[in-house]
Amino acid sequence: MSKIVVLGxxxxxxxxxxxxxxxxxxEHEVIVVSPNSNYQWVPSxxxxxxxxxxxxEIYFPLAPLYKKKGIGFKQAKVVTFxxxxxxxxAKPYVxxxxxxxxxxxxKEKVTYDYLINATGPKLNFEAxxxxxxxxxxxxxxxxxHHADEAWKALSELIQQMKQGKKAKIMIGTGHAKxxxxxxxxxxxxxxxxxxxxxxxxxxxxxxxxANEHELxxxxxxxxxxxxxxxxxxxxxMVEMIFEDRGIKWIIEAGVNKIEDGKLHYETLDGxxxxxxxxxxxxxxxxxxxGFKAYNKExxxxxxxxxxxxxxxxxxxxxxxxxxxxxxxxxETYQNPSYPNIFAPGIAFAPPHPISKPRxxxxxxxxxxxxxxxxxxxxxxxxxxxxxIIDTIKKGGDISLHHKGSMGNMGAACIASAGYxxxxxxxxxxTTFPIVPDYHKYPDTQGRKLxxxxxxxGLAGHWLKLALHYAFLYKAKMKPFxxxxxx
Amino acid sequence: MxxxxxxxxxxxxxxxxxxxxxxxxxxxxxxxxxxxxxxxxKSE
Numbered sequence: 001m002s003k004i005v006v007l008g009x010x011x012x013x014x015x016x017x018x019x020x021x022x023x024x025x026x027e028h029e030v031i032v033v034s035p036n037s038n039y040q041w042v043p044s045x046x047x048x049x050x051x052x053x054x055x056x057e058i059y060f061p062l063a064p065l066y067k068k069k070g071i072g073f074k075q076a077k078v079v080t081f082x083x084x085x086x087x088x089x090a091k092p093y094v095x096x097x098x099x100x101x102x103x104x105x106x107k108e109k110v111t112y113d114y115l116i117n118a119t120g121p122k123l124n125f126e127a128x129x130x131x132x133x134x135x136x137x138x139x140x141x142x143x144x145h146h147a148d149e150a151w152k153a154l155s156e157l158i159q160q161m162k163q164g165k166k167a168k169i170m171i172g173t174g175h176a177k178x179x180x181x182x183x184x185x186x187x188x189x190x191x192x193x194x195x196x197x198x199x200x201x202x203x204x205x206x207x208x209x210a211n212e213h214e215l216x217x218x219x220x221x222x223x224x225x226x227x228x229x230x231x232x233x234x235x236x237m238v239e240m241i242f243e244d245r246g247i248k249w250i251i252e253a254g255v256n257k258i259e260d261g262k263l264h265y266e267t268l269d270g271x272x273x274x275x276x277x278x279x280x281x282x283x284x285x286x287x288x289x290g291f292k293a294y295n296k297e298x299x300x301x302x303x304x305x306x307x308x309x310x311x312x313x314x315x316x317x318x319x320x321x322x323x324x325x326x327x328x329x330x331e332t333y334q335n336p337s338y339p340n341i342f343a344p345g346i347a348f349a350p351p352h353p354i355s356k357p358r359x360x361x362x363x364x365x366x367x368x369x370x371x372x373x374x375x376x377x378x379x380x381x382x383x384x385x386x387x388i389i390d391t392i393k394k395g396g397d398i399s400l401h402h403k404g405s406m407g408n409m410g411a412a413c414i415a416s417a418g419y420x421x422x423x424x425x426x427x428x429x430t431t432f433p434i435v436p437d438y439h440k441y442p443d444t445q446g447r448k449l450x451x452x453x454x455x456x457g458l459a460g461h462w463l464k465l466a467l468h469y470a471f472l473y474k475a476k477m478k479p480f481x482x483x484x485x486x
Numbered sequence: 487m488x489x490x491x492x493x494x495x496x497x498x499x500x501x502x503x504x505x506x507x508x509x510x511x512x513x514x515x516x517x518x519x520x521x522x523x524x525x526x527x528k529s530e
């Protein structure tokens with residue numbers, strides 16, 4: 001009998017737990033440890049943030065589902081890792097601390113045969129002074145609570161604008177090293193459309209602010225893509241949309257301080273500037289959770305497991321941008337020191353960014369961190385689950401037959417550009433591979449052109465809506481859920 | 487505001503009938519790209 005412990009119940013952790021439970025006989029134990037009581041479909045937070053969806057439409061409680069499916073669930077947060085056990089326990093374990101009212105603060109050693117660390121990122125709002133969602137007129141859509149707050153503030157502002165108030169809205173990244181530009185991009189287009197729906201667009205100045213070197217970088221070094229009969233850069237596509245919608249932009253900006261209605265940032269040119277605003281939605285920096293790890297003797301071995309995020313089978317040798325290759329990226333998400341520990345999704349430490357790193361004249365790094373959200377999170381979690389399943393079923397050494405590098409993986413990003421069954425819009429973008437392979441595709445900026453394309457229109461909105469329902473159906477593990485790909 | 491998307495392009499983008507067929511086309515195309523497999527890079 002094997003015991004698999006999954007840390008985290010986000011897209012990655014939930015996908016891994018669901019596949020493990022489906023494919024492994026019941027004598028094997030699958031346990032999920034997560035401080036969150038609900039599963040949330042994060043991509044739809046955008047629509048919660050514009051009041052087009054209620055937050056309860058995008059989440060559901062995990063405990064009843066896990067009970068029904070035979071998955072153990074501990075509503076707790078992991079505190080420390082003990083991959084060799086300790087003097088009292090020979091088996092590896094994680095120390096967890098319960099967060100529920102009844103057991104708050106209670107600690108437990110959860111032993112495992114296999115550990116999947118799918119703890120995702122820490123939303124590091126503290127990295128930017130004054131960037132706390134719900135204060136200083138700044139908001140976030142990273143969680144459904146944040147998105148609810150954002151909509152409350154935005155709807156109040158819309159009411160004031162209906163009385164004639166002129167408003168400045170800023171949306172983008174709230175730190176020089178933020179990632180997940182795509183979420184902010186969706187939100188700015190949705191906000192713009194909502195203001196038009198409420199007939200107050202004329203009263204608003206909307207500005208995109210980001211750490212990208214060019215528009216459309218999205219933390220993946222931009223894209224050259226097929227667009228209809230043309231070949232277009234993602235920069236040109238985003239520029240076309242922003243200009244068409246009257247959205248201004250500030251790029252190469254590292255936001256470093258927020259005050260009430262005031263945003264301070266540094267540019268790559270080394271200038272320090274300030275913008276005022278009435279409403280801002282800024283994506284924070286993502287960071288690791290700062291976990292500690294100890295060996296059998298209680299000696300700190302954190303550097304064997306973590307490098308901010310968890311160390312996996314990537315090549316972490318420092319290299320200049322020109323020498324980066326897809327071979328640097330992990331393909332099994334296995335920790336090299338402890339082969340029974342894996343870290344799919346955002347929890348793994350990337351070998352380096354994907355976009356070219358840039359530093360301001362003052363020495364401040366201002367460029368996007370690499371995204372691993374959404375589709376790659378699900379795919380890498382399934383790869384890890386499949387390898388553990390093979391290992392348990394076949395016995396012997398750990399099987400690493402299933403592989404999936406972000407340098408050999410396609411991803412789709414369906415970016416909402418406005419909500420409405422007949423008035424909505426969306427940008428459907430696919431990219432292959434996610435990490436550009438400049439060696440294999442030297443003439444098309446590292447991407448396969450036919451598989452890297454963009455399309456704008458109502459169909460994109462329908463697609464995003466269809467994915468919302470399909471992925472919630474899948475997450476609820478309803479009949480044949482596993483037929484829906486990650 | 488600069489009109490970068492022509493009225494004709496906008497008509498194509500927002501026409502429900504045209505977009506219905508686009509929806510079918512995109513669903514299949516995205517499925518092929520995303521579910522079309524992935525693999526390692528280190529043994530190449």
